[in-house]
Amino acid sequence: xxxxPVPSAFQVHASDNxxxxxxxxxxxxxxxxxxxxxxxxxxxREKIAMGHKIALAAIAEGEAITKFGVVIGIxxxxxxxxxxxxxxxxxSQLDERSGSFDLETGAPPKGAEYA
Amino acid sequence: MRDQSWQGYLRxxxxxGIRNHILxxxxxxxxxxxxxxxxxxxxxxxxxxxxxxxxxxxxxxxMLALATHPNIGGVLCVGLGCEYTQPHRIAEVVRASxxxxxxxxxxxxxxxxxxxxxxxxxxxxxxxxxxADAVMTPMTWRDLTxxxxxxxxxxxxxxxxxxxxxxxxxxxxxHGGTAIFEETVEMIGLRDLMVAxxxxxxAAVQLGxxxxxxxNYSKAVRQCSVAPGNFAGxxxxxxxxxxxxxxxGGSKPIxxxxxxxERPPQAGLxxxxxxxxxxxxxxxxxxxxxxxxxxxxIAAGSxxxxxxxGRGSVIGSAVAPLIKITGNERTYRNMTEDxxxxxxxxxxxxxxxxxxxxxxxxxxxxxxxxxxxxxxxxGHREFFLMYKHQDVPSLEAGCRV
Numbered sequence: 136x137x138x139x140p141v142p143s144a145f146q147v148h149a150s151d152n153x154x155x156x157x158x159x160x161x162x163x164x165x166x167x168x169x170x171x172x173x174x175x176x177x178x179x180r181e182k183i184a185m186g187h188k189i190a191l192a193a194i195a196e197g198e199a200i201t202k203f204g205v206v207i208g209i210x211x212x213x214x215x216x217x218x219x220x221x222x223x224x225x226x227s228q229l230d231e232r233s234g235s236f237d238l239e240t241g242a243p244p245k246g247a248e249y250a
Numbered sequence: 251m252r253d254q255s256w257q258g259y260l261r262x263x264x265x266x267g268i269r270n271h272i273l274x275x276x277x278x279x280x281x282x283x284x285x286x287x288x289x290x291x292x293x294x295x296x297x298x299x300x301x302x303x304x305x306x307x308x309x310x311x312x313m314l315a316l317a318t319h320p321n322i323g324g325v326l327c328v329g330l331g332c333e334y335t336q337p338h339r340i341a342e343v344v345r346a347s348x349x350x351x352x353x354x355x356x357x358x359x360x361x362x363x364x365x366x367x368x369x370x371x372x373x374x375x376x377x378x379x380x381x382a383d384a385v386m387t388p389m390t391w392r393d394l395t396x397x398x399x400x401x402x403x404x405x406x407x408x409x410x411x412x413x414x415x416x417x418x419x420x421x422x423x424x425h426g427g428t429a430i431f432e433e434t435v436e437m438i439g440l441r442d443l444m445v446a447x448x449x450x451x452x453a454a455v456q457l458g459x460x461x462x463x464x465x466n467y468s469k470a471v472r473q474c475s476v477a478p479g480n481f482a483g484x485x486x487x488x489x490x491x492x493x494x495x496x497x498x499g500g501s502k503p504i505x506x507x508x509x510x511x512e513r514p515p516q517a518g519l520x521x522x523x524x525x526x527x528x529x530x531x532x533x534x535x536x537x538x539x540x541x542x543x544x545x546x547x548i549a550a551g552s553x554x555x556x557x558x559x560g561r562g563s564v565i566g567s568a569v570a571p572l573i574k575i576t577g578n579e580r581t582y583r584n585m586t587e588d589x590x591x592x593x594x595x596x597x598x599x600x601x602x603x604x605x606x607x608x609x610x611x612x613x614x615x616x617x618x619x620x621x622x623x624x625x626x627x628x629g630h631r632e633f634f635l636m637y638k639h640q641d642v643p644s645l646e647a648g649c650r651v
Contacts, residue, residue: 156484185405186483186485203494205439207487207490208486208490220486221486222486225487226487228487229438230474241480
């Protein structure tokens with residue numbers, strides 16, 4: 136679980152609290168964070184697929200999730216460093232369906248409508 | 251950045267093109283088979299057309315913009331005979347631009363086989379005239395308009411593919427060129443960023459209005475432009491997808507917003523609004539596929555299209571060459587026969603963003619100078635057009651009888 140090739144994750148902006156994995160990472164593996172913040176390492180807390188996001192720091196419930204230096208969503212619960220950030224713990228501030236998409240399929244809930 | 255110049259085609263209307271294609275235009279779906287058969291096997295002959303028998307201002311404007319595009323040297327219009335749009339009216343507009351044009355109705359000629367034969371005769375004579383009329387002229391970045399579109403986006407698009415295109419756009423604009431990008435429904439969440447990029451107070455008003463229209467459209471169709479495939483690829487919110495898409499616009503001030511079939515009034519970076527305006531019939535989708543967005547960018551005068559795809563695509567485009575860019579190295583390896591440029595090397599650290607942008611500009615310069623892009627060399631010339639409504643000055647009489 137821990138000895139597979141080390142993937143890296145790309146942090147787009149120095150102020151981001153998430154980075155994008157450039158390969159799949161297993162639970163407990165150490166990934167190298169690359170990008171404008173320089174190189175650091177982080178232990179992954181669950182299996183995360185390529186192209187998905189990893190929290191770089193602890194993010195409190197209600198706190199902004201930042202990528203590209205802009206707010207891309209709000210934390211729906213406490214997120215620890217190394218955890219997967221996706222549909223289950225990050226919601227859009229604009230897309231009314233967000234926060235209820237199925238984590239596996241991305242399907243919107245039945246009858247989802249804009250306010 | 252290379253100081254590049256090449257020989258282009260000087261048109262009688264003063265515009266400069268990088269190709270000397272002949273265009274076959276069909277005016278209703280019923281004539282499309284004959285039009286395609288006329289072009290089959292002919293070098294540098296592309297086909298566009300509109301499927302509807304009842305005409306549509308947006309569609310007519312787009313076809314006229316393409317038929318008088320600087321990459322076009324001559325036009326043949328083919329109709330069935332009972333549709334609203336009249337082939338000879340399109341040919342008149344083309345001739346007024348200084349290009350040779352011809353037209354005929356299939357019903358007045360005898361049928362499929364004889365119409366294909368007549369069409370082939372006519373394009374041979376149009377080709378001869380377009381070659382004879384060709385006036386070569388030096389072109390450089392200042393003379394070039396480039397459009398950018400993304401499709402099949404994945405997690406790498408916003409990190410590598412789009413930012414490299416954005417950096418190339420910055421260089422093009424610094425050298426006096428014109429850059430256009432669209433997909434305002436994929437700018438949701440970025441209103442303040444867009445407005446802050448405005449080159450003038452007028453542009454700020456236009457950008458705010460284009461944003462509000464795209465957001466209202468998204469709410470009206472009860473769908474933000476983020477799909478299960480995007481979620482599976484790691485994108486979580488529309489804001490995140492928007493930032494990735496917006497990266498292809500680089501960092502230069504935005505001069506303003508144009509609508510479909512309008513041309514940027516001056517050089518610099520522009521946003522194209524392709525979202526339908528309100529209309530009593532409520533018809534029209536903001537582009538239902540990548541190809542219609544690409545055709546909108548070409549109708550705005552783009553000589554070359556940069557198409558960024560993370561997951562991979564096998565499209566090309568009529569009228570203007572398309573250059574395919576991916577930020578995903580796996581996609582580049584899997585689809586190398588279709589992919590022109592591997593921007594994924596930025597993520598592996600093999601090249602810097604600046605080096606990749608310079609390399610991409612070199613490729614754009616080569617394609618402008620006549621080198622075939624991969625989609626071109628494979629024979630791709632996709633075209634797509636549907637009914638849509640946009641509030642722009644109506645054509646005086648369309649192209650009806």
